[in-house]
Amino acid sequence: MEPEVRPAPDPNDARQRFLLELEFVQCLANPTYIHYLAQNRYFEDEAFIGYLKYLKYWQRPEYIKYIMYPHCLFFLELLQNANFRNAMAHPASKTV
Incomplete structure (x- = not known):
């Protein structure tokens, strides 16, 4: 069996992920959006709950400086x- 060939990591992929996660975590500043997530049962998905836990890294000093809406944290x-x-x-x- 031949080893799997993977392309070299693209630095743009890491930047794109950073920007997407930054945008998502800041969406959590909006109670209407949180209500939407709850109404659509995202909070019943263990993978999504795990993702929310993962996003706590935004609370660290090296990341928090990028947050424009600190109440999202x-x-x-x-x-x-x-x-x-x-x-x-x-x-x-809906209007916390």
Whole structure:
């Protein structure tokens, strides 16, 4: 069996991932968007919950300097809690 040939990592891929994750984490500053995620059952997906946990790296000093909406990190922290995620599915939670 021949070894798998992989292309060399493209630095643009890392930049693209950085920008996409930055954009997504900042979307969490919007309670209406969090409500949308809850209504569409994203918070029932363990892989998505794992992704939210992974995104906590944005709280580190070397990354936080890129955040324009710092309250997104507050919501990211709240989203680590299952009770908060469940509460966000309630219609009144649209305007936290």
